[in-house]
Amino acid sequence: MQCTPPSSPVPLLPRASPPALPAPSVGEAAVRDDETVTAWALAARSGDADAIECFIRATQNDVRRYVARLSNDPQGADDLVQETYLRALRSLPRFEGRASARTWLLTIARRTVVDRLRFNAARPRVSDTDDWQSAAERAQTAQLPGFDEGVALSQLLDRLPYERREAFVLTQMLGLPYAEAAVVAGCPVGTVRSRVARARESLICQLETAERDAVRMPVAA
Incomplete structure (x- = not known):
């Protein structure tokens, strides 16, 4: 789909159920215009499916790279991305645009990674090497x-x-x-x-x- 900025602000409506995340578009360049991305996020507060999809497509590459590097777990990045957007969509009705939507989203991504790291740290370890493939790549x-x-x-x-x-x-x-x-x-x-x-x-x-x-x-x- 062709993503264009909303022509006017969208009023805040009751929370909608989070939709399934769209698959990444091959070769689609991420939108770096923070004003446009923030406008999509504001429009998405009403549950506008097109605005939600545009917002996700414009930011998902940054989110994936960030959580993969921060967690040091490229294989688990997709799960972290999914959880980040689920949290973000639940919080969208409270987003007021005081900061850019990209910054707001990466803050949520950071909390998601921290929660995952804390959860993993609390789990009993069954092996000295949690991810043999990553260990092989590093070697x-x-x-x-x-x-x-x-x-x-x-x-x-x-x-x-x-x-x-x-x-x-x-x-x-x-x-x-x-x-x-x-x-x-x-x-x-x-x-x-x-x-x-x-x-x-x-x-x-x-x-x-x-x-x-x-x-x-x-x-x-």
């Missing part, structure tokens, strides 16, 4: 088949402390201004700037170490 080196820059970035980000990884993903990967990232993370802007700077330092240090190690590796005959 893979650049010299092996199947290596790409996306895997390399995942490996580097996984090693960052939680707070630095979050700040880096919000500002450097999702493109949020530092002020909005601070709202999502629930901390001062200066703290976000400091975390991003330290994340960059750590990433550069890891890259330099990886390059030195690659030089020292013997070349197969």
Whole structure:
């Protein structure tokens, strides 16, 4: 469907039942116009199915990337995305547009991830390796088949402390201004700037170490 901004504000009506989430549209670019996304969210408060679908399509890529990096669990990202939007749709009638809808949504995504991490931490562990596939990817080196820059970035980000990884993903990967990232993370802007700077330092240090190690590796005959 073609998503266009609502022509006029939509009045708040009683809460509607959350609809099923639409499947991602292949090749569809995410809408970066926060005013348009917020207008869709405001229109969606009435249960407008078209506005809800446009809002989800415009934001789901950012939500998926954010929860995947923040949770350090790419395989569980779809469940976190689904839960984020279910929570968001239940809360839409109370959304007043004081902050951008994207920032508001990522705040909900953050709470969803934190709740999942707390739940997982409380569960008894049945194995030292919860996700063997992720562990294998992290152990893979650049010299092996199947290596790409996306895997390399995942490996580097996984090693960052939680707070630095979050700040880096919000500002450097999702493109949020530092002020909005601070709202999502629930901390001062200066703290976000400091975390991003330290994340960059750590990433550069890891890259330099990886390059030195690659030089020292013997070349197969």
